[in-house]
Amino acid sequence: MKIAVFDSGIGGLSVLYEARRALPQEQFIFFADEDHVPYGTQTPEAVQQHVAEAFDFLVQQDVKAIVVACNTATSVAVPAMRERYDLPIIGMEPAAKLALDEDGTHRVLVVATPITVHGKKMQLLIDKVDKDHLVDRLALPKLVEFAERQEFDSPAVRDYLAGELAPYDLTQYSALVLGCTHFNYFKPAFRHLLPETMHFVDGNAGTVRELRRQLAVRGQLEQLVPDVAYYYSGRRVSDATGLARIEHYLRQLAQVYSL
Numbered sequence: 001m002k003i004a005v006f007d008s009g010i011g012g013l014s015v016l017y018e019a020r021r022a023l024p025q026e027q028f029i030f031f032a033d034e035d036h037v038p039y040g041t042q043t044p045e046a047v048q049q050h051v052a053e054a055f056d057f058l059v060q061q062d063v064k065a066i067v068v069a070c071n072t073a074t075s076v077a078v079p080a081m082r083e084r085y086d087l088p089i090i091g092m093e094p095a096a097k098l099a100l101d102e103d104g105t106h107r108v109l110v111v112a113t114p115i116t117v118h119g120k121k122m123q124l125l126i127d128k129v130d131k132d133h134l135v136d137r138l139a140l141p142k143l144v145e146f147a148e149r150q151e152f153d154s155p156a157v158r159d160y161l162a163g164e165l166a167p168y169d170l171t172q173y174s175a176l177v178l179g180c181t182h183f184n185y186f187k188p189a190f191r192h193l194l195p196e197t198m199h200f201v202d203g204n205a206g207t208v209r210e211l212r213r214q215l216a217v218r219g220q221l222e223q224l225v226p227d228v229a230y231y232y233s234g235r236r237v238s239d240a241t242g243l244a245r246i247e248h249y250l251r252q253l254a255q256v257y258s259l
Helices: 010-022 044-060 071-084 096-102 120-129 142-148 155-165 181-193 204-217 240-257
Strands: 003-007 027-032 065-068 107-112 135-139 173-178 199-202 227-232
Touching (some): 096 120, 155 181
Parallel strands (some): 107 135
16 A cells, blocks of 8 residues: 655655655655645635545545645645545654754744644644743745745845745754745755755654654554655656656755755
8 A cells, every 4th residue: 555645746755756765675656736836825714625525535545544745734624634545644844842852042944834833733832842942933925936936046036035934043043943844845946045044944854753653553554665645635646747846856855855
């Protein structure tokens, strides 16, 4: 059986990349909801509908687990999906706790989509882990649009980030928490703007560890011939142009992970 990695768009490839490194003998389905990306600027009701449709498709593929590689979808739709389906559903949340555990004296900046930044799930998380009020939140909706255009470190990207980060004295911060999987592509662009004392934190590794744990508990870790099937909103990606686009993202991730 295969493991599904689901995202609103192409950002979830960063989670797939991590999962394939950790579970090299598993088979995967990657589902990017390219018909409805971005989720982060839509209503919770619209996101819930998109996620339900994607899950209906993925369950029909007889997958053994679904990784929701989207903070927005996790925050508004995962609880309902767990009630609906009896299989491991591993969501994501911004790794603010990890950043605070690493350095509990300096500030932490969480960047994500608007629906994640302003959502109830984020507020509950911050209330739980940020006892000293060190966490700030910043919505960066245009990064998803840049990522979908494969524009990772252009002058327009740097200008956008510089403008959004300008109000913050970044010398007071220890970490930038990437609260959207799309944002991993922009680590090189961020690096040009952040002080050397500020590092990146994301939830990918923790999500993959939880995936492995839940599969192990169920006795579902397998030794298979590695394989990935790619889908855009339920349509199999098999044409040369589509596969070349995915390969371009994977090359960017290989560069990011080498930093």
